[in-house]
Amino acid sequence: MRKFKLGLFSATAAVALFAGAAHAEIVIATAGPMTGPYAAFGEQMRRGAEMAVKDINAAGGVMGEQLVLQIGDDACDPRQAVAIANQFVNQNVVFVAGHFCSGSSIPASRVYNESDIIQISPASTNPQLTEQGFENVFRTCGRDDQQGLIAGNYIADNFKGKTVAVVHDKQAYSKGLADETKKTLNERGVKEAVYETITPGEKDYSALVTKLKQAKVDVLYYGGYHTEAGLIVRQMREQNMDTLLISGDALVTDEYWSITGDAGNGTLMTFGPDPRKNPAAQDVLKQFKETGYEPEGYTLYTYGAIQAWVQAVEAAKTTDAGPVIKQLKSGKFQTVQGEYGFDEKGDVTAPGYVFYKWKDGKYDYASEM
Amino acid sequence: MLAYFLQQLINGLTLGSIYGLIAIGYTMVYGIIGMINFAHGEIFMIGAFVSVIAFLVLGALDITFIPLALLVVLLAAMVFTAAWGWTVERLAYRPLRGSFRLAPLISAIGMSIALQNFVQISQGARVKPIQPVIQGGVVLFTGDEGFTVVMSYLQIFIIILTVVLMAVFTWIITRTSLGRQQRACEQDRMMAGLVGVNVDRTISLTFVMGAVLAAVAGLMVTLQYGVVDFYIGFLAGMKAFTAAVLGGIGSLPGAMLGGILIGLIEAFWSAYFTIEYKDVAVFGVLVLVLIFRPTGLLGRPEVEKV
Numbered sequence: 001m002r003k004f005k006l007g008l009f010s011a012t013a014a015v016a017l018f019a020g021a022a023h024a025e026i027v028i029a030t031a032g033p034m035t036g037p038y039a040a041f042g043e044q045m046r047r048g049a050e051m052a053v054k055d056i057n058a059a060g061g062v063m064g065e066q067l068v069l070q071i072g073d074d075a076c077d078p079r080q081a082v083a084i085a086n087q088f089v090n091q092n093v094v095f096v097a098g099h100f101c102s103g104s105s106i107p108a109s110r111v112y113n114e115s116d117i118i119q120i121s122p123a124s125t126n127p128q129l130t131e132q133g134f135e136n137v138f139r140t141c142g143r144d145d146q147q148g149l150i151a152g153n154y155i156a157d158n159f160k161g162k163t164v165a166v167v168h169d170k171q172a173y174s175k176g177l178a179d180e181t182k183k184t185l186n187e188r189g190v191k192e193a194v195y196e197t198i199t200p201g202e203k204d205y206s207a208l209v210t211k212l213k214q215a216k217v218d219v220l221y222y223g224g225y226h227t228e229a230g231l232i233v234r235q236m237r238e239q240n241m242d243t244l245l246i247s248g249d250a251l252v253t254d255e256y257w258s259i260t261g262d263a264g265n266g267t268l269m270t271f272g273p274d275p276r277k278n279p280a281a282q283d284v285l286k287q288f289k290e291t292g293y294e295p296e297g298y299t300l301y302t303y304g305a306i307q308a309w310v311q312a313v314e315a316a317k318t319t320d321a322g323p324v325i326k327q328l329k330s331g332k333f334q335t336v337q338g339e340y341g342f343d344e345k346g347d348v349t350a351p352g353y354v355f356y357k358w359k360d361g362k363y364d365y366a367s368e369m
Numbered sequence: 370m371l372a373y374f375l376q377q378l379i380n381g382l383t384l385g386s387i388y389g390l391i392a393i394g395y396t397m398v399y400g401i402i403g404m405i406n407f408a409h410g411e412i413f414m415i416g417a418f419v420s421v422i423a424f425l426v427l428g429a430l431d432i433t434f435i436p437l438a439l440l441v442v443l444l445a446a447m448v449f450t451a452a453w454g455w456t457v458e459r460l461a462y463r464p465l466r467g468s469f470r471l472a473p474l475i476s477a478i479g480m481s482i483a484l485q486n487f488v489q490i491s492q493g494a495r496v497k498p499i500q501p502v503i504q505g506g507v508v509l510f511t512g513d514e515g516f517t518v519v520m521s522y523l524q525i526f527i528i529i530l531t532v533v534l535m536a537v538f539t540w541i542i543t544r545t546s547l548g549r550q551q552r553a554c555e556q557d558r559m560m561a562g563l564v565g566v567n568v569d570r571t572i573s574l575t576f577v578m579g580a581v582l583a584a585v586a587g588l589m590v591t592l593q594y595g596v597v598d599f600y601i602g603f604l605a606g607m608k609a610f611t612a613a614v615l616g617g618i619g620s621l622p623g624a625m626l627g628g629i630l631i632g633l634i635e636a637f638w639s640a641y642f643t644i645e646y647k648d649v650a651v652f653g654v655l656v657l658v659l660i661f662r663p664t665g666l667l668g669r670p671e672v673e674k675v
Contacts (some may be wrong), residue, residue, distance in 0.1 A: 035494035037598055043495075170645075197645045201604055203594040206380040207639035207647075214373045214516060227496055231594060238506070239376070239519050258498040259596055 031098035032070030048302030076101040102126030103172035116229035122301035148180025157186035165194035168223035178223025230259030252297035275300035282335040304335035372512020385632020386531035391609035392624035396577030400619035410606020411484035416587025454580025618670020
């Protein structure tokens with residue numbers, strides 16, 4: 001029996017080797033929440049990655065070879081993220097543009113690190129991701145210690161003497177962001193009146209809302225994703241509250257507006273500079289619009305991450321992790337987000353965060369409204 | 370302080386009513402065939418989806434007279450969800466009724482997963498929002514420091530509808546011939562069959578009744594929170610099942626009482642302690658109740674049949 005298994009194993013290995021040699025293709029992947037409450041973001045990543053692969057293949061591929069895209073669904077669940085990562089290892093993926101949720105990216109990065117797969121997350125902002133000392137991990141978005149700093153200072157500057165509350169949903173991204181903001185607020189001498197956590201996935205936050213009402217909260221800083229944020233705003237307006245909601249980059253989807261309706265007017269959020277306003281992105285933007293899709297939020301961040309990796313591979317003349325990492329850390333890349341590079345930790349050198357405001361179903365720079 | 374207490378009381382009652390309505394479905398099925406219908410949370414989710422679809426259809430037909438729209442949606446949700454409840458029973462439970470006790474339970478879990486995935490594939494994984502249908506509310510009174518106690522029209526609607534449905538279903542169970550047949554099946558299914566009760570039909574109708582209540586709860590969630598996704602059945606089903614056990618599984622008023630209690634515990638724990646531990650509080654109370662009253666608050670101890 002054992003002999004038979006061994007024989008089978010070597011036979012498969014031979015077939016796999018043969019298949020690998022026969023197809024001159026490079027397998028890359030993106031992973032994010034393709035299902036579940038945060039599926040809107042998974043769609044952004046999938047659209048961005050598909051368009052990037054299509055454009056690169058049309059332009060002749062990478063080192064003359066065509067790219068093949070695998071899509072993984074982690075549903076923002078840490079366990080599923082590890083399973084997806086292992087699946088990618090078996091599919092001989094050399095590069096992953098993902099994941100979305102920090103709570104998924106961090107456990108998955110351990111798998112990629114062991115298997116020499118390069119990971120560039122377009123969206124995971126928890127500082128820990130690039131603080132683990134993994135050579136192969138990068139990101140094209142900012143970090144929550146930057147984001148929290150900007151949000152905290154903004155609140156301290158613009159809402160002097162107002163009552164502030166901090167709420168988050170206990171997930172890696174949410175807690176990290178809320179606590180960074182709270183730290184900055186406290187350093188600036190602002191003490192939050194309420195600090196609470198909620199359970200993501202629930203629908204009824206009326207008890208929290210009443211608590212905020214009792215504390216007469218003027219500004220609510222929320223660390224978390226758009227579905228819960230939308231429900232909280234909606235329920236605040238139902239209880240006749242005009243509290244302002246301020247949150248982070250996980251509100252950059254029009255789904256936020258479809259949950260809140262007019263209750264979302266005025267909501268502030270931090271997010272990187274909008275790549276849609278970048279001159280380098282206009283051609284890609286036009287292509288997206290032709291397909292009837294608005295490349296909002298992290299779509300172009302994912303597109304850019306794949307561009308950066310492709311340029312590093314072209315420079316290194318191999319897809320092997322070692323040389324490509326060296327190129328990524330030393331080079332400058334022309335992407336839809338503009339030109340950027342990566343520092344020693346793997347964080348992007350592009351400018352950090354700006355404030356956006358939601359108004360009538362669209363978000364734009366708060367300073368321009 | 371009083372104003373704050375009242376506002377949280379309203380929050381708790383609204384949430385508790387929804388839990389209670391779902392819990393009745395668990396309790397009725399358990400009462401009659403002694404089986405936990407784990408797919409009931411999914412039936413509730415389907416009710417919510419039917420409501421959303423019905424609202425969208427009415428919106429497309431330009432029917433904006435709200436009472437009429439509500440009535441049509443309510444009926445559509447009840448009819449379609451009842452059909453689902455009936456089908457689930459017919460396909461997944463009836464063929465297994467004579468087999469060993471765990472078989473229908475496993476079948477129910479399988480059904481729950483199947484329904485969830487079916488909705489995910491056919492309706493998409495993204496959340497389905499609808500714009501608020503009934504807006505506004507009444508300010509009951511203004512407490513100290515200008516804290517206004519607000520009760521939305523929707524909350525009033527939910528609580529009244531729950532009371533009415535509760536009365537109707539209690540009447541059906543205690544006063545009608547269908548109710549008599551259900552109680553007969555509960556006591557002894559074989560004997561009930563021998564004296565001419567159509568057992569299959571009675572059980573099917575029980576599932577249909579549970580599904581109708583779940584549909585109402587689904588509509589309420591759609592109206593109140595405005596967001597529906599394929600996953601809502603799981604969380605709500607868990608809470609409602611807990612409510613049924615807390616109130617005494619098998620007991621109709623018990624399920625309602627359990628639902629309201631859980632809603633109130635959640636609201637008041639969140640109000641006066643940290644929200645993080647509200648589920649711990651709910652399940653803590655459940656444990657305490659079960660230690661001192663193993664059959665739940667209103668459950669009757671099972672009499673050993675000789």
